[in-house]
Amino acid sequence: MDLCDTPEEAEFRARLREWLHEVLPGLPPKPDPADWPGRRAYDLGWQRTLYDAGYADVHRNASPALRMIFLEESEKAGAPYVGANFVGLLHAGPTIAAEGTDAQRARWLPPILRGEEVWCQGFSEPDAGSDLAALRTRARRDGDDYVVTGGKIWTSHAEVADWCELLVRTDPDAPRHHGITWLAMPMDAEGVTVRPLRTLAGSAEFAEVFLDEVRVPAANRVGAENDGWRVTMVTLSFERGTAFVGEVVACRRTLRQLACGARENGRWDDPALRRRLGRLDAEFRALWRLTQWNVSAAMAGGGVPGVGGSVFKLRYSAARQELYDTAADVLGPDALDLDRPWVLDRLSSLSYTIAAGTSQIQRNIVAERMLGLPKGR
Numbered sequence: 001m002d003l004c005d006t007p008e009e010a011e012f013r014a015r016l017r018e019w020l021h022e023v024l025p026g027l028p029p030k031p032d033p034a035d036w037p038g039r040r041a042y043d044l045g046w047q048r049t050l051y052d053a054g055y056a057d058v059h060r061n062a063s064p065a066l067r068m069i070f071l072e073e074s075e076k077a078g079a080p081y082v083g084a085n086f087v088g089l090l091h092a093g094p095t096i097a098a099e100g101t102d103a104q105r106a107r108w109l110p111p112i113l114r115g116e117e118v119w120c121q122g123f124s125e126p127d128a129g130s131d132l133a134a135l136r137t138r139a140r141r142d143g144d145d146y147v148v149t150g151g152k153i154w155t156s157h158a159e160v161a162d163w164c165e166l167l168v169r170t171d172p173d174a175p176r177h178h179g180i181t182w183l184a185m186p187m188d189a190e191g192v193t194v195r196p197l198r199t200l201a202g203s204a205e206f207a208e209v210f211l212d213e214v215r216v217p218a219a220n221r222v223g224a225e226n227d228g229w230r231v232t233m234v235t236l237s238f239e240r241g242t243a244f245v246g247e248v249v250a251c252r253r254t255l256r257q258l259a260c261g262a263r264e265n266g267r268w269d270d271p272a273l274r275r276r277l278g279r280l281d282a283e284f285r286a287l288w289r290l291t292q293w294n295v296s297a298a299m300a301g302g303g304v305p306g307v308g309g310s311v312f313k314l315r316y317s318a319a320r321q322e323l324y325d326t327a328a329d330v331l332g333p334d335a336l337d338l339d340r341p342w343v344l345d346r347l348s349s350l351s352y353t354i355a356a357g358t359s360q361i362q363r364n365i366v367a368e369r370m371l372g373l374p375k376g377r
């Protein structure tokens with residue numbers, strides 16, 4: 001992937017920029033963060049708008065360069081974030097595209113792209129987060145169905161999701177990485193109970209999900225029975241490798257706003273703060289280039305991102321936390337006022353180095369799989 005636009009890419013960029021310029025002023029106001037039905041409708045509405053204009057497929061069929069241009073220009077223009085569509089568009093959908101059957105692709109991908117169905121991720125359990133292979137949610141085969149019993153935790157967007165990418169244990173006697181299966185579970189199935197969890201920032205972004213004898217058709221299994229660990233690695237490589245990349249541009253936008261804020265309130269006179277802002281700018285630029293490299297390498301290697309995504313996730317989540325720590329420096333005592341911009345972002349930024357795999361786990365992956373260091377105990 002070249003760092004300069006080809007004529008085709010330049011034409012795509014200009015067309016997209018013009019379209020965003022026309023369409024964004026007419027968007028309805030963003031709903032309150034606590035209003036989940038409103039947020040769902042808003043996020044699906046934006047996805048539908050992209051679909052109708054022919055941009056939804058950029059997430060799937062376009063070249064890596066066009067995808068990066070799409071993310072870059074959307075963020076620069078301040079277009080809505082994928083929001084509740086995060087899992088469907090950025091990792092469940094890509095997993096189904098890579099690992100599903102033709103029938104599964106035909107069933108699940110079009111509604112994701114058209115903004116009709118929301119997905120959530122049911123991987124983590126109370127004793128299976130970093131050690132995901134410790135998961136215990138059990139699925140036993142009964143005729144054409146799996147019958148699932150157990151529980152998931154930290155399930156983002158579960159309250160408004162239609163589908164869940166669910167990991168279950170189908171062979172409790174197999175070595176723990178070998179008895180896992182990846183299922184698409186309808187969230188309205190009998191026996192599914194969602195109990196929202198409140199975060200430090202005050203909103204209920206995720207939930208506990210209780211599963212009591214839930215029947216999931218075996219036709220909803222993606223990959224072979226007991227081969228779910230391999231499918232999960234595909235999901236996680238999309239989640240860590242490409243799902244957050246658009247946000248790097250958003251971070252650079254926030255950085256510019258911080259610089260303006262510092263100029264306005266006199267904090268700009270502090271050379272240490274200016275150095276910090278400059279270093280973060282360099283970091284986010286480097287992350288953008290790293291992403292271009294990762295996405296290109298993924299496309300050259302069959303479309304699934306590799307462990308390079310862990311390097312990205314590690315640096316991105318730390319840099320984003322530091323961005324909002326710097327925001328607190330710019331705000332000074334106002335950083336304690338929840339009504340000020342960036343304050344809630346700072347609180348939620350604490351989760352970045354945990355969600356989608358903690359930084360310690362990313363370091364283990366980089367050490368073992370990229371640097372070839374010995375495996376931990």
Ligand SMILES: Cc1cc2nc3c(=O)[nH]c(=O)nc-3n(C[C@H](O)[C@H](O)[C@H](O)COP(=O)(O)OP(=O)(O)OC[C@H]3O[C@@H](n4cnc5c(N)ncnc54)[C@H](O)[C@@H]3O)c2cc1C
Pocket residue numbers: 120121122123124125126127128129130131153154155156157206351354355356357358359360361364376
């Ligand atoms: C905002 C947010 C959203 C989330 N959304 C979802 C979601 O939608 N779906 C979902 O399934 N999950 C979700 N998660 C869960 C997330 O994936 C887990 O929190 C994460 O994997 C860590 O697992 P844990 O919380 O069980 O911590 P633990 O695994 O208990 O880890 C505790 C600490 O020990 C460290 N540690 C553990 N093992 C090792 C090791 N081998 N080497 C070094 N250090 C280690 C960890 O890094 C961490 O610091 C979300 C989490 C957050 C914060």
